[in-house]
Amino acid sequence: MPANSNRVGPWQTLLFCPNPLPVRASTLEPLQTDHWGFRPPRDHLLLDFFWMPVVEPYAISEPFSTAGKINLNTQIMPFTFIKRETGIHAALRSVRLSALPYELAWARNAPTSGATSDESQENYKSWQDWLKFETVYEVNAEETMKGFRQRFDQGDIFRSASEICDVFLVPKPMAGRTYYPRTGGLPSSSPTYESMVTWWNGSAATQKDGFELTGDNVRESPYNQLYPRLTTKSNIFTVHYRVQVLKKARSTAPAEWDDARDAITSEQRGSTLIERYIDPNDPDLPNFLDNPLQNGSLDDHYRFRVITKKTFAP
Secondary structure, eight states: TTTTOOOOOOOOOEEEEEEESSSSTTTTTOTTTTOOSSSSSSSGGGGGGGOOOOOOOSSOOOTTOOOEEESSSOOSSSTOOOBBBHHHHHHTTTTTEEEOOGGGGGGGGGGTTSSOOHTTTTTTSSSOOSSOOOOOEEHHHHHHHHHHHHHTTTTTTOOOGGGGSSSOOEEEEEOOOOOOTTTTOOOOOOOOOGGGHHHOOOOOTTSSSOOOSSSSHHHHHHHHHGGGGSSSEEEEEEEEEEEEEEEEOTTTTTTTOOOOTTTEEEEEHHHHEEEEOOOOTOOOOTTTOOTOOSSGGGGGOEEEEEEEEEEEOO
């Protein structure tokens, strides 16, 4: 903020999640009146400057390669009826998100200085005892995928892996864990994607019916776990093929196929794994750091190589 600015307002941080307080419905595009970080360009696009390779369980990603990462664009065009969502489900499987109900800010039904041992376990700052209520959730992958499909249904795609920060991660209580027994059951409920704003914030008229106790760093932590694993531009492609050698009969028209007189003399089916890559030692590769305003892009310097070939011979 400039030194001569007279603007007065609260401290503002960069936004890396879709659920600050308050926001519009999860099915609507957020406005910068909800949070300054929603103004274009979104804060999360800064993450593109911190691209991380995949190095576990081994160094999978080579320079300029997204090998080992999962593509956010799960819809296959024009075959929109095919759900290619297994990879995203796998990425969400190990992610955990935390949400602290407001009741954990103090020991219920007790003054701060006079809480019993049992009552102190209801405070998230209890230092002598374990917190008796769970605050960590799994991710409901199937409900979360509604946020992906909502974008695809609007004719849009993901252009940056950081756009995962625009998708609500829907929580699911962990089996066998005890959550805060609030009337209405929000802490122990599994919400839908459409109800995520209500689940997080409750009513806009009060700060004592949602998970307002949850800080920005905790809300953004799951996206920090996901971002290094995702991409929007795959480098590895499996091409399935079925080719035939056709022999035309002299008595049939050359532009027509007659099953009775024309013949298929041979056929082969199989698949090929193709990698798109950039050679970092290519002398023609431009230096965009020294000359960021030059024409062209890295896309002009991609090459292709065949990694494996398999023939289907039952």
